[in-house]
Amino acid sequence: MGDAEHMTDSQSERAAERDRGKGQSPAPLSDLLAVKQDRRSFLRAGALSLALPAAVGALAACSSSGGSGAGTAASDSTEAGTGGGAGSALDRNASSRADTGVHAGPGGSSATPPTQRDAQTTAFHRYEPTLPPVSGQRTHKVNWTVRELPVRISKDLVVAAWTFEGEIPGPVLHVRQGDTVEFTMTNRGAIPHSMDFHASQIDPKVAFKTVVPGESISFTFRARYPGAFMYHCGTAPVLMHIGTGMYGAIIVDPPTPLPPAKEFVLVHSEYYLKPGAGGVSVFDYDKMLTLLPDHVVFNGRPGQYLDEPIRARVGDRVRFYVVNAGPTHPCAFHVVGEQFDRVYLGAPPETPIRGVQTFNVPAGGGMVFEYLADIAGEFPFVNHGFGHGQKGAVGLLVVEP
Numbered sequence: 001m002g003d004a005e006h007m008t009d010s011q012s013e014r015a016a017e018r019d020r021g022k023g024q025s026p027a028p029l030s031d032l033l034a035v036k037q038d039r040r041s042f043l044r045a046g047a048l049s050l051a052l053p054a055a056v057g058a059l060a061a062c063s064s065s066g067g068s069g070a071g072t073a074a075s076d077s078t079e080a081g082t083g084g085g086a087g088s089a090l091d092r093n094a095s096s097r098a099d100t101g102v103h104a105g106p107g108g109s110s111a112t113p114p115t116q117r118d119a120q121t122t123a124f125h126r127y128e129p130t131l132p133p134v135s136g137q138r139t140h141k142v143n144w145t146v147r148e149l150p151v152r153i154s155k156d157l158v159v160a161a162w163t164f165e166g167e168i169p170g171p172v173l174h175v176r177q178g179d180t181v182e183f184t185m186t187n188r189g190a191i192p193h194s195m196d197f198h199a200s201q202i203d204p205k206v207a208f209k210t211v212v213p214g215e216s217i218s219f220t221f222r223a224r225y226p227g228a229f230m231y232h233c234g235t236a237p238v239l240m241h242i243g244t245g246m247y248g249a250i251i252v253d254p255p256t257p258l259p260p261a262k263e264f265v266l267v268h269s270e271y272y273l274k275p276g277a278g279g280v281s282v283f284d285y286d287k288m289l290t291l292l293p294d295h296v297v298f299n300g301r302p303g304q305y306l307d308e309p310i311r312a313r314v315g316d317r318v319r320f321y322v323v324n325a326g327p328t329h330p331c332a333f334h335v336v337g338e339q340f341d342r343v344y345l346g347a348p349p350e351t352p353i354r355g356v357q358t359f360n361v362p363a364g365g366g367m368v369f370e371y372l373a374d375i376a377g378e379f380p381f382v383n384h385g386f387g388h389g390q391k392g393a394v395g396l397l398v399v400e401p
């Protein structure tokens with residue numbers, strides 16, 4: 001299997017070299033740098049190809065709400081976007097289909113139309129992949145705000161996002177099995193939103209219901225199982241709300257901690273975009289339905305850990321909590337040059353599978369991947385569905401001697 005594995009990567013390398021007309025010795029690192037270089041040209045090519053269908057996909061619902069948004073990244077607007085769209089979304093969510101709402105209603109592309117100033121003033125930052133420490137408290141009070149605002153996902157690309165706490169992905173929550181989460185969400189956006197924690201077991205009609213702008217919702221749950229779980233906005237159409245940035249990870253530790261490790265959270269997701277006003281790209285619901293993303297990413301930014309790798313030392317156990325927000329495609333998680341000692345498909349530490357090269361994390365799922373870093377080097381981690389890896393779902397883990 002190892003030979004076949006490297007052959008696959010080498011083929012990818014050769015194809016990349018042919019495209020660039022360069023001659024480099026095949027090696028995993030150069031392979032990934034090739035991805036990085038190609039990514040820039042891909043971004044340009046992607047922008048060009050996006051320009052063609054851009055005129056086709058006008059989406060009614062949010063162009064009307066956007067029309068009243070007066071061109072600023074408003075919060076506190078209680079008028080924009082709260083007309084018929086808000087009511088109908090509430091009705092649908094009240095029927096308890098929040099997590100599976102797939103009706104064909106228009107999703108809009110930008111609740112608060114971005115401006116050129118947004119594109120110029122929105123700075124890039126790396127999303128911190130290190131798992132934050134768990135608090136000693138057994139009850140976690142979490143107060144989050146929903147905002148619609150521009151987010152720079154690369155040096156060249158700003159998107160008109162819908163967010164939890166202004167970030168894609170939203171913040172990482174870290175609790176222990178049996179802990180209580182007292183959650184409050186306040187909607188400071190221009191359209192309705194909601195919250196669905198996959199780590200909870202709760203009546204979705206009550207807890208995950210949609211909140212109109214200016215209002216809040218609170219609910220409480222206990223984290224019954226350990227593992228890596230997704231959270232997301234469940235307001236219909238869910239595809240649009242997840243696809244526009246409303247997702248993140250909640251990590252639940254087992255009562256007996258897993259062995260000490262360097263722990264990282266990787267939230268995998270897709271971007272479907274079209275050009276928007278002021279140089280800020282907007283999300284394209286029609287393209288989301290075509291299932292062909294422009295970018296596929298870890299932690300919201302294409303290739304960000306090529307520029308600033310994740311680091312560990314020889315002798316470390318490395319643990320990845322991989323949550324796949326989708327909204328649609330699986331993540332075939334793989335570390336080039338390594339094998340996973342354990343993969344926990346469900347609640348760790350029970351029944352890991354061992355000696356794993358690659359495992360698919362489904363959209364809406366989360367798994368825990370561990371390996372022993374006993375070899376120094378630069379190890380690319382990828383979505384080994386390489387059509388998606390090539391679009392940005394790739395990073396580097398540097399293991400230092």
Ligand SMILES: [Cu+2]
Pocket residue numbers: 162192193194233234235241246
């Ligand atoms: Cu939402």
